[in-house]
Amino acid sequence: MEAVMKSHREELTFNTKNRRDYINITDKVDSALRKSGIAEGLCLINAMHITASVFINDNESGLIQDFDDFLEGIAPHEPISHYRHNRTGEDNGDAHIKRQVMGREVVVAVTKGKLDFGPWEQIFYGEFDGRRPKRVLIKIIGE
Amino acid sequence: MEAVMKSHREELTFNTKNRRDYINITDKVDSALRKSGIAEGLCLINAMHITASVFINDNESGLIQDFDDFLEGIAPHEPISHYRHNRTGEDNGDAHIKRQVMGREVVVAVTKGKLDFGPWEQIFYGEFDGRRPKRVLIKIIGE
Amino acid sequence: MEAVMKSHREELTFNTKNRRDYINITDKVDSALRKSGIAEGLCLINAMHITASVFINDNESGLIQDFDDFLEGIAPHEPISHYRHNRTGEDNGDAHIKRQVMGREVVVAVTKGKLDFGPWEQIFYGEFDGRRPKRVLIKIIGE
Numbered sequence: 001m002e003a004v005m006k007s008h009r010e011e012l013t014f015n016t017k018n019r020r021d022y023i024n025i026t027d028k029v030d031s032a033l034r035k036s037g038i039a040e041g042l043c044l045i046n047a048m049h050i051t052a053s054v055f056i057n058d059n060e061s062g063l064i065q066d067f068d069d070f071l072e073g074i075a076p077h078e079p080i081s082h083y084r085h086n087r088t089g090e091d092n093g094d095a096h097i098k099r100q101v102m103g104r105e106v107v108v109a110v111t112k113g114k115l116d117f118g119p120w121e122q123i124f125y126g127e128f129d130g131r132r133p134k135r136v137l138i139k140i141i142g143e
Numbered sequence: 144m145e146a147v148m149k150s151h152r153e154e155l156t157f158n159t160k161n162r163r164d165y166i167n168i169t170d171k172v173d174s175a176l177r178k179s180g181i182a183e184g185l186c187l188i189n190a191m192h193i194t195a196s197v198f199i200n201d202n203e204s205g206l207i208q209d210f211d212d213f214l215e216g217i218a219p220h221e222p223i224s225h226y227r228h229n230r231t232g233e234d235n236g237d238a239h240i241k242r243q244v245m246g247r248e249v250v251v252a253v254t255k256g257k258l259d260f261g262p263w264e265q266i267f268y269g270e271f272d273g274r275r276p277k278r279v280l281i282k283i284i285g286e
Numbered sequence: 287m288e289a290v291m292k293s294h295r296e297e298l299t300f301n302t303k304n305r306r307d308y309i310n311i312t313d314k315v316d317s318a319l320r321k322s323g324i325a326e327g328l329c330l331i332n333a334m335h336i337t338a339s340v341f342i343n344d345n346e347s348g349l350i351q352d353f354d355d356f357l358e359g360i361a362p363h364e365p366i367s368h369y370r371h372n373r374t375g376e377d378n379g380d381a382h383i384k385r386q387v388m389g390r391e392v393v394v395a396v397t398k399g400k401l402d403f404g405p406w407e408q409i410f411y412g413e414f415d416g417r418r419p420k421r422v423l424i425k426i427i428g429e
Contacts, residue, residue, distance in 0.1 A: 005148045005291045005429045007326040009397055040150040041284055042187060044328060044393050048404025050343045056247050057193045062227030063239055070218060070240050075356060084348030084355075096349055097356050100388060102243060104342050107187050107250055107393055109282035111152055116280060118191025137402060139395035141327055141428060142284060143148045148291045183293040184427055185330060199390050200336045205370030206382055213361060213383050245386060250330050250393055252425035254295055259423060261334025285427060286291045 003143035008036030010138040011048075016130030019077070020098075022064045023125045025054075025136065029108075030115060032138045039113045041142015045123060046105035048135040051095035053102035053126035064124075071098045071128075095128035102126050110142055146286035151179030153281045154191070159273030162220070163241075165207045166268045168197075168279065172251075173258060175281045182256045184285015188266060189248035191278040194238035196245035196269035207267075214241045214271075238271035245269050253285055289429030294322030296424045297334070302416030305363070306384075308350045309411045311340075311422065315394075316401060318424045325399045327428015331409060332391035334421040337381035339388035339412035350410075357384040357414075381414035388412050396428055 010032045014023060029045055045054045057063065075097040080086050083093025106123065109116035125136055153175045157166060172188055188197045200206065218240040223229050226236025249266060252259035268279055296318045300309060315331055331340045343349065361383040366372050369379025392409060395402035411422055 003148055005289055005327075007428070009395065009402070041148075042185065042282065042328065044395055046393075046395070048407065050404075050406050055243065057239055057243065058228075060228055060231065062230055063236065066226045066228050066236050066240065067243070074217060074360060083352045085344075085346055085352050087348055088346065093349065093352050096343055097352065100341065100343065100353070103246065103389065105393060107189075107248060109152065109187055109189070109280055111282070116152070116282065118193070118278060118280075120193050121191065135404060137395055137404075139328065139397070139402065142150070146291055184291075185328065185425065198386065200382055200386065201371075203371055203374060205373055206379065209369045209371050209379050209383065210386070217360060246389065250332075250391060252295065252330055252332070252423055254425070259295070259425065261336070261421060261423075263336050264334065285293070 005141060006038055006143060008038060008140045012136040013133050014125055015133045016127045019130055020068060021127040021130055024059055024122055025125050026123045029123050029138055033110060033115060033140060036140045038110055038140050038142040041110045041140060043108045043110050043140045044105060046137050048137050051092050051099055051129035052134055053099045054106055054136060055102050055124055055126055056106050056121050058120050059122040092129040098128040148284060149181055149286060151181060151283045155279040156276050157268055158276045159270045162273055163211060164270040164273055167202055167265055168268050169266045172266055172281055176258060176283060179283045181253055181283050181285040184253045184283060186251045186253050186283045187248060188281050191280050194235050194242055194272035195277055196242045197249055197279060198245050198267055198269055199249050199264050201263050202265040235272040241271040291427060292324055292429060294324060294426040298422040299419050300411055301419045302413045305416055306354060307413040307416055310345055310408055311411050312409045315409055315424055319396060319401060319426060322426045324396055324426050324428040327396045327426060329394045329396050329426045330391060331424050334423050337378050337385055337415035338420055339385045340392055340422060341388050341410055341412055342392050342407050344406050345408040378415040384414040
């Protein structure tokens, strides 16, 4: 296939009730892709904040809790004083580490106007320091 | 450089003998790139399943075993009952976490028709719940 | 937006004094983007070596030390003999694992000629086996 390049940009905003939360954003990314009119290309979805993550995994509530337990196990929120970062007055040292383990972004192939996914792939926003408005960027390039 | 955009898509399928396995797929990605005819662009390689990973590291068997030991250390397969996800009848809760730590995908630069790699970079498929056919997606865009 | 595709490639080289080091490279990536003349697209920044990382997080020295403590906690440099990889004569088994946890690369959206960042996003080179020249690749595609 050969064609000129197009691009499309959108932001999503989330304000979670809990400090940590996991939100399935696949439909929102799908909707951005349809708006873009792009048929072949790449779709970047990234957290714009450094205490949050965008990742792809299974939409199963037990697994989501397993992720949360795992992350609390390797980088627990408390004691707050464990993290040098928290000496700045923050209490989110753990959130920066959790986001790093889960990843900032995903890049998804776009094929025939659709997210080119395997059978179980779903896109999640992983919030590790919520209760305030935070943004996700969707950038699609292609033709 | 200026040119119209092209894209190319391929799937690889793996059916490993072991639950966990690590396969060097660099040659297969190279071959897809040659078929694409793309000279300048980006090459996305991602696991299409959520208990497997695509990552770039060293082709050294001791290191591969170190990765496996490390992953078993932080997210052991057993006891199966440790993971809420396994209450659904699955036994792969650990595999979802291992994949998350190792990453879903890599994006590799394409320059002058080649994977633009440092001296030791090799692309691996990391399987954490094998013994059944599972797929990897290669999507290349560029000119 | 519709336009023909352009691409731009640059390498950065780092030779850190310490085995492990964390360097803010945001300005260097910004400068590469300006040189590229690309207004809309994607910017890939990746370590070309497999014991180093490129990641996005906060430019706060306490946090950087927290990352280092965290990584030493889950994959300590010593004892050297802990890692099979080190039987090859290397002493950097831990560095391969640390890089895997922090990630090889980031992909950043390019919008209106700028890195499309949230308020605190900064790009870091994470070195886990330094004291020798090592490279980072910047590849930008777009229009």
